[in-house]
Amino acid sequence: xxxxxxxxxxxxxxxxxxxxxxxxxxxxxxxxxxxxxxxxxxxxxxxxxxxxxxxxxxxxxxxxxxxxxxxxxxxxxxxxxxxxxxxxxxxxxxxxxxxxxxxxxxxxxxxxxxxxxxxxxxxxxxxxxxxxxxxxxxxxxxxxxxxxxxxxxxxxxxxxxxxxxxxxxxxxxxxxxxxxxxxxxxxxxxxxxxxxxxxxxxxxxxxxxxxxxxxxxxxxxxxxxxxxxxxxxxxxxxxxxxxxxxxxxxxxxx
Numbered sequence: 001x002x003x004x005x006x007x008x009x010x011x012x013x014x015x016x017x018x019x020x021x022x023x024x025x026x027x028x029x030x031x032x033x034x035x036x037x038x039x040x041x042x043x044x045x046x047x048x049x050x051x052x053x054x055x056x057x058x059x060x061x062x063x064x065x066x067x068x069x070x071x072x073x074x075x076x077x078x079x080x081x082x083x084x085x086x087x088x089x090x091x092x093x094x095x096x097x098x099x100x101x102x103x104x105x106x107x108x109x110x111x112x113x114x115x116x117x118x119x120x121x122x123x124x125x126x127x128x129x130x131x132x133x134x135x136x137x138x139x140x141x142x143x144x145x146x147x148x149x150x151x152x153x154x155x156x157x158x159x160x161x162x163x164x165x166x167x168x169x170x171x172x173x174x175x176x177x178x179x180x181x182x183x184x185x186x187x188x189x190x191x192x193x194x195x196x197x198x199x200x201x202x203x204x205x206x207x208x209x210x211x212x213x214x215x216x217x218x219x220x221x222x223x224x225x226x227x228x229x230x231x232x233x234x235x236x237x238x239x240x241x242x243x244x245x246x247x248x249x250x251x252x253x254x
Contacts, residue, residue: 035073037103044110050141051091051114057107060086061097074099090135115178116146116190120153130178132161132171146177150192150199166196173198173214176221183221186228205237207253212246220245227251 039061041054061082062069069077083097086109095109114127114135127135127143134157148156152166161167170192177183189201192214200209205228211220223245231253232239244252 034103036070036077036099036105038070039105039107040100041107041109044108045093045113046111049111049113049143051135051138051143052089052111052140056089057086057095057109060089061105061107069105074103077105079105090133091138093129093131114143114145116148116174117143118148118153118157120149120151122151123153123157126157128161128171128174130175132167134160146174146187147189148192149189151194152192152196156192169196169214173217176217180221182225205232207240208242210242210244210246216248219248223251227253 039058041057043054043057059065061067063085069082079097079099083095086092086095086097086107089095091112093110093112095107097105097107100106112129112131112133112135115130116128118124118126118128118134125137127137127145128148129135156167156170159167161171173190177187186202186204187200188203191199191201196213198211198214200211202209209224224243227243231251240253242254244250244254
């Protein structure tokens, strides 16, 4: 009589593990032999922000066409090196590059958004991004933002704003304005001298605002809003040429 041979539970588990490892090994060999089919770029924060586009990203990835990626074997593609090359673009806040299961290279990138533009004859033009980074000018696009000018720009462009105490104060001023719909619409230009005294030029009315040092932001803008909401409607929009906010609990209009 034939005896039934019972396969133990442990043997079954080992056999299943061997099969699984074989499948994974086969998949890895197959994946390693794949070539890049396409480059798919996804840009975040692109709304009304056109300093760089998909073609610029691909140009960075391919070193301006010298490094052909599409059609190349993935074993010959160093994604880390390509990612580091793309991250040198200052208009990008972040960039992640990886391969998907379909044989494509995926690029997830987030653009920096400028919220101030440096316009001063003595320094190179550029932008300040919402994370305080000093950005170069662009030949492709000009963003409509608050203009920064004045003799302090020579110091401002030496490093990102968050790197110095003075730059941090100006950065907080720009963030305050950008975060308030009224002030964002009202303020056209900010001039900062060597001693960091701030002059504000409004969009509509002609009054120059002597803001003083970029501190006590909430208190000073609260006084300025009183001037715009209560004083100007009664006295006339063009009655005053200057308004001074330097002194505590005072609004001095000339």
